[in-house]
Amino acid sequence: MNNLKPQIKLGKGFLLSCFIAVTLFSCVPTKNIREANINTPNQYKNAQKDTTNTATVKWKSFFKDNDLIALIDVALSNNQELNIMLQKIGMAQNNIKAKKGEYLPFVNAFVGADVDKVGEFTRNGAVEKNLNIREDEEFPEPLTNYSVGLSASWELDIWKKLRNEKKAAVLEYLASIEGKNFMVTQLISEISSAYYELMALDNQLTIIQQNLDIQQNALRMVKLQKQAARTTQLAVSRFEAEVYKNQSNKFEIKQKIVETENLINFLVGRYPQPVTRHSETFLTKQVDAIYTGIPSQLLTNRPDIKHAELELSASKLNVQVARANFYPSVGISAGIGFEAFKPKFLTNTPQSLAYSLIGDMVAPLINRNAIKAEYSTANNKQLQTVFEYEKTVLNAFIEVSNQLSKVENLKESYRLRENQVNSLTEAIDLSIQLFKSARAEYTEVLLTQREALDSKIEIIETKRNQFIANIKLYQALGGGWN
Known part of the structure; x- marks a missing residue:
């Protein structure tokens, strides 16, 4: 979570996954095993x-x-x-x-620091070079990034x-x-x-x-x-x-x-x-x-x-x-923290505040042989x-x-x-x-x-x-x- 972006990914994709899950529900195999004779x-x-x-x-x-x-x-x-x-x-x-x-939910604390130098003849480099901003507000080169916060994940x-x-x-x-x-x-x-x-x-x-x-x-x-x-x-x-x-x-x-x-x-x-x-x-x-x-x-x-x-x-x-x-497995992941290209800006809120909330559903669709074999075993x-x-x-x-x-x-x-x-x-x-x-x-x-x-x-x-x-x-x- 070094690059936290304010985002929430819940919508049509999630609903489509629910529909696929319901469709696959009827395809799950069932095998009856006799009870032990006591x-x-x-x-x-x-x-x-x-x-x-x-x-x-x-x-x-x-x-x-x-x-x-x-x-x-x-x-x-x-x-x-x-x-x-x-x-x-x-x-x-x-x-x-x-x-x-x-x-149970997994909660982690993180502290990160990274540095990034993009080429001038790339999309990001050209955009940064041609931004109409004042000289004292230009992107630092190379661009550093600092982050601190909490991240959580939970499989429902x-x-x-x-x-x-x-x-x-x-x-x-x-x-x-x-x-x-x-x-x-x-x-x-x-x-x-x-x-x-x-x-x-x-x-x-x-x-x-x-x-x-x-x-x-x-x-x-x-x-x-x-x-x-x-x-x-x-x-x-x-x-x-x-x-x-x-x-x-x-x-x-x-x-x-x-x-x-x-x-x-x-x-x-x-x-x-x-x-x-x-x-x-x-x-x-x-x-x-x-x-x-x-x-x-x-x-x-x-x-x-x-x-x-x-x-x-x-x-x-x-x-x-x-x-x-x-x-299908349903998971939720979230994160909240502070992110800035200079450490002194980390405490500036809400400018340095970053958070994310992601929900996803993953279901096996094609080539389920391994799962079938495990079930048979x-x-x-x-x-x-x-x-x-x-x-x-x-x-x-x-x-x-x-x-x-x-x-x-x-x-x-x-x-x-x-x-x-x-x-x-x-x-x-x-x-x-x-x-x-x-x-x-x-x-x-x-x-x-x-x-x-x-x-x-x-x-x-x-x-x-x-x-x-x-x-x-x-x-x-x-x-x-x-």
């Missing part, structure tokens, strides 16, 4: 139809282990992935401010394009929050699963050490029997091989403990260090019952479903934004989010169904494995007594010890799987983020 089954298989839902329990109340709660607390502050997500939320919030500012959002963009930005922001909540549930699930895996490994290491003590005692017994010519070197070698095997397994478990500890440290956002836990109570810990509620509660409890729902709402608004591009994205929402709901129901079945089956499996461990523990002592009295072969002793060890390892793994299945069911129901 019907869910009435209840889960083999579950009572009860609205009591463990997903509403806060994670600090769901977990009873203070060491685990402390780890999760630190992770929610230090985990890098979660902090990255928080920055994305901040960017989405800034986008709302940017979109909100687009449908008559089709709600800019407001819909702002609403879509708000929905994207809310969706990013739900994305963060879903990440929190995943983080809590990963840490707690790794924590119980670590406790299980500790117990497996203890069991292997106890079994090694038994095997080494048996090995000493077999060596004594060989010296007494009651058995052969073959039996001694077989017992020694079994001891070496379990000593090797012990180091493998130690390595797994280190790796699991470091996985927890990574999730917590700290360098490798010992993880505090009390593994001696692992097998005596009770696995709490979980109430699943009804499937329709997943729509409000699970952050990933709410995220998909918000993305679907945003995509609908984006379709309206893309459709508004077919309509917005419709395709909306349909895509419909499918993604339906997929998320279906996946959530299947996850709950799978984990619910797993919890029940593991409960029965653990009960049977307890009986197996008790029977094989008794069989170890019995096989040794029979071997001493030459009523059993050494292979029976070895086989019994091996089966007893395997059963104890398996019951520890089953207990671990019970805890993890409960955690996964709690997560699948939508718990853990509140």
Whole structure:
């Protein structure tokens, strides 16, 4: 706005644009997209139809282990992935401010200075040269120009394009929050699963050490029997091989403990260090019952479903934004200030006063392929989010169904494995007594010890799987983020 001219451009051109806009209004394409199917089954298989839902329990109340709660607390502050997500939320919030500012008037202050020297043999030069004015009133050469004032521009959002963009930005922001909540549930699930895996490994290491003590005692017994010519070197070698095997397994478990500890440290956002836990109570810990509620509660409890729902709402608004591009845009621009060829004249009014007011309407008329393509893309994205929402709901129901079945089956499996461990523990002592009295072969002793060890390892793994299945069911129901 360096050259402000007193002018108002509103008239026949504006009215003609209005006529063209009305004519083009009927040429705007419309495409209907089906609504998302949100019907869910009435209840889960083999579950009572009860609205009591463990997903509403806060994670600090769901977990009873203070060491685990402390780890999760630190992770929610230090985990890098979660902090990255928080920055994305901040960017989405800034986008709302940017979109909100687009449908408000823009007002700028300006100060300008320029110099102009025209040739004498040009239209402007010839006019200035031949003006019949006094010598002290001639145009300065070169001609300077100074201006100061305010300018404003405003696009009238008559089709709600800019407001819909702002609403879509708000929905994207809310969706990013739900994305963060879903990440929190995943983080809590990963840490707690790794924590119980670590406790299980500790117990497996203890069991292997106890079994090694038994095997080494048996090995000493077999060596004594060989010296007494009651058995052969073959039996001694077989017992020694079994001891070496379990000593090797012990180091493998130690390595797994280190790796699991470091996985927890990574999730917590700290360098490798010992993880505090009390593994001696692992097998005596009770696995709490979980109430699943009804499937329709997943729509409000699970952050990933709410995220998909918000993305679907945003995509609908984006379709309206893309459709508004077919309509004419109406803009108003104005300016007011002072302009003079010498700074001392800037304050002389009304001689140096300059203003302008311009209204225009611009509508796409020919070659609208880009706008049509953008509109088609917005419709395709909306349909895509419909499918993604339906997929998320279906996946959530299947996850709950799978984990619910797993919890029940593991409960029965653990009960049977307890009986197996008790029977094989008794069989170890019995096989040794029979071997001493030459009523059993050494292979029976070895086989019994091996089966007893395997059963104890398996019951520890089953207990671990019970805890993890409960955690996964709690997560699948939508718990853990509140």
